[in-house]
Amino acid sequence: MENKVSWHKVLNSREELAEGRVKTVTVSHKGICLTHFEGKISALDNRCPHQGGPLGEGSIENGLLRCPWHGWDFHPCTGKPPGGYDDGVEVFEVKEEHDGIYVGVPEEEEHKKTISDIMVETMVNWGVTKVFGMVGHSNLGFADAMKRQEQKGKLEFFGVRHEGAAAFAVSAYGKLTGKPAACFTIAGPGATNLYTGMWDAKVDRAPFMALTGQVATQVVGTGNFQEVDLVQAFNTAAEFNHRVQRDSRHAELMSLAVKHAILKRDISHLTFPDEVQEIEAMENAKPLGPEDRITGLDIAPPQAAVDKALSLIKNSKRPLIIMGHGARAHKKAVVKFAEDLNAPVVTTFKGKGLIADSHPLGCGVLGRSGTPIASWFMNESDLLIVFGASFSNHTGITSKKPTIQVDFDPMALSKFHKVDAAVWGEISRTLKIFEAGLKGYPEFPDQRKEVAERWAIWRKEKEKRLGETSETGLSSIAVFDAMNKLSPKNAVMCVDVGNNAYSFGRYFEPEEHDFLMSGYLGSIGFALPAAMGAWAAVGNSRPVVAVAGDGGLCQYLAEITTLVKYNMPVKVIVLNNFELGKISKEQRAAELDVWQTSLSNPNFAEYAVSCGAWGKRVSQASELEAAMKELFQQEGCGLLEVITDVSLI
Incomplete structure (x- = not known):
């Protein structure tokens, strides 16, 4: 029995597609190449039968539609190649109505569960419901399975601007909650960008899931585009590290990956060859969950x-x-x-x-x-x-x-x-x-x-340091003194690496706060992406604050746009002294010349505004508290830039 035809409007009129031109449209998830040739609108399968090139991005030359990838020709109306070859493309029925041009394609069949569906549902059942990453050409099948779970309200996906930020976000989520989130990348460079954040989680004992796409198995070993042996590449970082195969026990494999991340407080990595992701799951395949699969950890000492x-x-x-x-x-x-x-x-x-x-x-x-x-x-x-x-x-x-x-x-x-x-x-x-x-x-x-006496001595010393001023910028202690007065008492505080972190540890006085940092790895750039992970964990139930230096913030500065896109009301405070001050200090301590530590910075506040966030720059002590109060009053994300003196830490 033939599939019923479903009709879809693709043009309001034939004038929308000029004579001799082509374009791509999508109907019922089907890519269609529309052509206008010799007064006729035609609809061809958009995939070239050779390498899958998008014919709708090609052009009509000398009466033939040319594939943009490798130059093979097809007739713009019949889809047949010249010379009597049998590698033509499918053609779909077109009709012109009073309100536009319609294309008829077979009605979509009901979705059949794939290997990716089974693995994503298993992951969600185990409680891994937050994913940071980037969708791309070698992970599309797995991404499509995550989309279905997101549409059911069971999973949240956050598209980032750099995979390194995704890894730091997942690391921070694990540090805060003791549970894993996942990061998601394509093969090759997308996956290798995770490495720093993976090690940050590993050495700080945070549970972490890495899910990477991979090139098709048939081209592995041939030097294919973006081919990297990811199992081998992640072997030193990942406690659980496997390639998903066509005949793997897919739900069990995902269960073991999550279980390792939780119990070992370590890295689990699964990589998915492109052709495996959309294979139909076995009829008896079922997603699994953690019921009776994980033991309590309340062990008593000897x-x-x-x-x-x-x-x-x-x-x-x-x-x-x-x-x-x-x-x-x-x-x-x-x-x-x-x-x-x-x-x-x-x-x-x-x-x-x-x-x-x-x-x-x-x-x-x-x-x-x-x-x-x-x-x-x-x-x-x-x-x-x-x-x-x-x-x-x-x-x-x-x-x-x-x-x-x-x-x-x-x-x-x-x-x-x-x-x-x-x-x-x-x-x-x-x-x-x-x-x-x-x-x-x-x-x-x-x-x-005695504790009270020692605090009195230390607070007296801090008062003295507060009196230290400079024409160059504010002192770090002035910034953290204002934060002591004004920051929400139950905020999650994400701190970067550098002099800003040393001053934060010394001067900021916590109440009901939680603190996240790159501990053993000590990786600069942690604060902003960590704040994204923290917000994914606590939502709007608690404020989230990122404290960074200018050097650290610039590493993932584009993630301000991620805060805006997903309405993450993170508050960023950046101490801008136009220098990698901690490195300068180390050079002096080693009795070396200070060299290559100065920075050329943007106006961070203006940059934040250009991204759609709130932003303000402060260079005078008299402006600081009012500006910080305004920052914390913002409903959405905001950035307060404070010009500081590198010597007053």
Whole structure:
């Protein structure tokens, strides 16, 4: 039985297509080449039968329609090539009505599920519902499957301007939520652009899904256009790394990819050869989900480690608690434990904000980006109790104090030096066991008064620094002092790399904030795309703020247009000192000349306005608070540019 013909209007009149011209139209997802030749409007299949070239982009020369890709000729009305060859193109019926020109094509068959449909539905069932990336020629079948899920309201896709930004957004989403989002690219350069963001997620232990298109399998190994062996290329970064084959167990493969990302807190990568994506799924193929496929992680520590830790705690008079990023999901439990011990709490830079600076036991950030309060209490302590921290050089946790380390990852325990009690266990579960073991034990000395005294000393010092002025620009402390007063108290703060980050860690006083940064990788350019990932996680339930230097912001500056397109009300604050100031500082510290660190910048505020966002530039201290207040009052995205002095950090 022949398919019914469906008629579609393609021109309002024949005058819309001049004699001797051609054009492409799409009807019922079918590409049609319209031709106007010798007074007749004709409709041909738009795909050249040889390489798939778009005939509607060709031209009529010497009475023949020429393919724009390889020059093969067809008759503009019959679709037949000269010379009696049998490689012509299909022709469709055309009729002219009073209101325009119509083309008749067979009615579309009902969509049949593809391999991509099964894999996307499985991914969504596992909770991966946010995707950042770019649609292109080698991922169209998978993109079409995601479109169907988006139309059902089960998935959100954010088209970015650079795949590197997609990777940072996905990394930030994983850091904030502990769950994976996905980034999506074409083969070749689209996929390789993910590499930096993938490593950022990997070293900071954030779950991450990478989905890449791939050239058709039949041309692999021939040096085909955009051919890169992506499984081999991502082998060092991805914990789970596979090519999807025609006969793969597709739902199981996607399930394992998501499961690895969640449980390993690592990178999963699947690459999809072009020809596999639109293959019809087997009749019995069903998407899968996580039901009874993933275990709880609330493991208890070994008793010997608990006993050793409790002995150290009971013999301590001045314990100090250190929280790293790995304690993010357990911050309330850790703070309660600190209150029970009357112990001050400091954080690593990546853990900034896990306890408010206004808390009577909160002492700010430890290390190079930190406060003298935090370093004071580490020096004065007689025991360090460390939760979810990695002991990086940047943090500078001393190895000369008795130390208890609690972490879910046994490889993180005693990683850089031996600790006195290495406790492998889920943090909240471990704390319950600690609390039970300390029940009835005499109250620990209260250090709150000393915390308040150290804060008073530090705030007095900050007041002095606030008085430092310059004709060149504002001081960093002035910017963060204004942010302390005006920024929303529950915002997600995304910070870049550079002097702006050091000043942020030192001067900004968190309340109910969450903080996202490129920790171990320390990659410049993180803040703006990270804010996109953060917004995908929290939506409009919380404000999202990106804090960047001029060097970092320029790396992904075009993503301002992404904020505008998807109505992401992200607020960007850029400290513009026309220099890679941190690098200049490092050159001086190495007793070298300052070289090639100056920058030629646009007017960032005007650029934001040109993209459709709100923008304002401030160069005077007297203008700062009013402008920042205006920024945070904007309903949509906005950018505040502050001209700063590179020497006042």
